[in-house]
Amino acid sequence: MMRRVSLAAALSLALARPAAAQTTPVREWTRAHEHAILREYVDLLAIPNVASDRANIRRNAAHIMAMMERRGLRPRLMEAADSTAPPSVYGEWTVPGATRTLVLYAHYDGQPTDSSKWTVTHPWRPALLTARADRGGRPVPMPTAGSPIDPEWRLYARSSSDDKAGVMAILSAVDALRASGATPTSNLKIFFEGEEEAGSPHLTSILSRHAGVLGADAWIIVDGPVHQNGNKQVVFGVRGDVNVEVTVYGPVRPLHSGHYGNWAPNPAMRLAQLLAAMKNDDGRVLIPGWYDDVEPLGPVETQAMRALPAYDRQLRAELGIAAPEGAGRTLTELIAQPSLNVNGFESGGIAAGARNVIPTEATAVLDLRLVRGNDHRRQAQRLADFIRAQGYLVLDRAPTADERRSHARIARVIVKPGGYNAERTPMDLPISRAVLRAVQSTTGDPVYAVPTLGGSLPLSLLSEALPGTRTITLPIVNHDNNQHAEDENLRLQNLWDGIESIAAVMTMRR
Numbered sequence: 001m002m003r004r005v006s007l008a009a010a011l012s013l014a015l016a017r018p019a020a021a022q023t024t025p026v027r028e029w030t031r032a033h034e035h036a037i038l039r040e041y042v043d044l045l046a047i048p049n050v051a052s053d054r055a056n057i058r059r060n061a062a063h064i065m066a067m068m069e070r071r072g073l074r075p076r077l078m079e080a081a082d083s084t085a086p087p088s089v090y091g092e093w094t095v096p097g098a099t100r101t102l103v104l105y106a107h108y109d110g111q112p113t114d115s116s117k118w119t120v121t122h123p124w125r126p127a128l129l130t131a132r133a134d135r136g137g138r139p140v141p142m143p144t145a146g147s148p149i150d151p152e153w154r155l156y157a158r159s160s161s162d163d164k165a166g167v168m169a170i171l172s173a174v175d176a177l178r179a180s181g182a183t184p185t186s187n188l189k190i191f192f193e194g195e196e197e198a199g200s201p202h203l204t205s206i207l208s209r210h211a212g213v214l215g216a217d218a219w220i221i222v223d224g225p226v227h228q229n230g231n232k233q234v235v236f237g238v239r240g241d242v243n244v245e246v247t248v249y250g251p252v253r254p255l256h257s258g259h260y261g262n263w264a265p266n267p268a269m270r271l272a273q274l275l276a277a278m279k280n281d282d283g284r285v286l287i288p289g290w291y292d293d294v295e296p297l298g299p300v301e302t303q304a305m306r307a308l309p310a311y312d313r314q315l316r317a318e319l320g321i322a323a324p325e326g327a328g329r330t331l332t333e334l335i336a337q338p339s340l341n342v343n344g345f346e347s348g349g350i351a352a353g354a355r356n357v358i359p360t361e362a363t364a365v366l367d368l369r370l371v372r373g374n375d376h377r378r379q380a381q382r383l384a385d386f387i388r389a390q391g392y393l394v395l396d397r398a399p400t401a402d403e404r405r406s407h408a409r410i411a412r413v414i415v416k417p418g419g420y421n422a423e424r425t426p427m428d429l430p431i432s433r434a435v436l437r438a439v440q441s442t443t444g445d446p447v448y449a450v451p452t453l454g455g456s457l458p459l460s461l462l463s464e465a466l467p468g469t470r471t472i473t474l475p476i477v478n479h480d481n482n483q484h485a486e487d488e489n490l491r492l493q494n495l496w497d498g499i500e501s502i503a504a505v506m507t508m509r510r
Contacts, residue, residue, distance in 0.1 A: 086194030106166025107196035110159035151493035166222035199418020224475035237424030240370030241456035283325025295373035438508035
């Protein structure tokens with residue numbers, strides 16, 4: 001049976017403040033090669049990378065293959081059974097005599113985006129600013145060799161932070177180690193996924209087909225932001241996720257709102273009322289059973305949560321939020337609970353497209369974030385049962401004409417493919433402590449040990465397909481990066497720091 005360290009010993013790793021070395025070979029290499037790293041990264045960011053864009057996703061995979069080939073990583077594509085699915089890109093660095101194997105993971109696809117809402121640049125035309133655009137950042141040209149690069153500059157592009165930053169940092173860490181003559185202490189396998197932002201619907205197929213190659217002691221997931229105060233953190237769990245589309249129906253054709261208002265049911269109003277019934281004013285989900293199967297945090301995780309610095313007041317000021325949800329609980333506490341978010345709502349038209357009509361239907365996309373104990377199928381079913389209890393005929397397709405005439409309230413509920421559960425690795429395992437020590441060795445500031453990230457990653461799919469695999473997340477990007485939204489950006493110093501953290505994990509001792 002694996003021995004667990006005491007609670008105090010486990011947490012002391014996150015709270016220690018060793019003096020970081022003034023310089024390291026990796027840090028020096030990064031400083032000397034900032035221009036080359038930035039040029040290579042800008043080329044990668046210029047390739048559109050929405051998972052549904054099959055041609056460009058394949059371009060990304062081929063481009064990353066070439067990047068890995070230049071580094072001697074013997075890359076190849078890992079395909080799903082469905083040949084039209086985005087491939088994963090795999091490479092490896094085998095170390096003679098190594099007794100531990102790590103897989104370094106990042107994803108190269110990004111969220112869909114509306115270029116008309118970007119204020120700085122087109123999503124796939126990378127641009128540099130001297131600071132955040134909303135804080136007076138000014139455009140600067142891409143630096144030429146020998147010209148200074150300010151680490152506070154922001155690089156704007158889709159996936160500049162989520163998650164091509166992970167791809168670039170991993171490959172640059174390989175460069176830094178090779179250049180300095182350092183040898184990893186583990187066999188390294190590198191796995192870049194191509195549809196994480198689409199819910200990873202084909203990841204299980206890829207993992208199952210290549211399970212013999214992808215087995216490892218741990219997967220190191222390079223994704224997500226550092227703490228809001230800028231300190232590095234190591235994260236041992238992530239939420240699960242499932243997306244659900246809900247459509248409510250009105251008349252079969254748009255109707256004049258003057259002639260038929262107050263008589264014809266308005267689907268936009270009905271959907272708004274339905275959504276409002278799902279949560280109270282404090283943000284607590286009112287769907288029966290929503291919190292029933294939540295697995296409580298253990299004592300190590302609970303104390304680690306309490307040890308994290310309070311930062312809600314600063315966040316409220318930064319984000320312009322006078323009163324957050326949660327009935328006084330902190331953000332750290334609330335991300336350990338399942339949530340229900342409205343991603344978007346569409347019905348009729350607004351602005352230049354506004355018309356005086358009663359629309360035919362209204363649709364909302366809901367994002368259900370899950371914690372340990374929740375099952376994504378069961379949580380989606382609870383949502384459907386709640387809608388049914390509000391008097392709706394619930395269908396998984398569009399209603400027929402007879403159904404429209406027979407039922408006063410109809411809702412189509414579609415569970416999107418790619419849902420998965422939450423995952424969490426014990427914080428006091430030897431591999432957990434080793435990763436914390438490695439990251440802490442790169443900085444004199446405390447590195448936080450975080451039980452659960454607020455975002456979601458398909459880590460439960462890894463543990464299901466590759467039994468016994470542990471997953472530990474190493475976030476590297478700035479917290480104010482606008483990931484998933486317009487004007488996504490990366491603070492350059494976060495990339496430089498990320499390279500050093502990853503190199504430290506690649507060379508960590510037991």
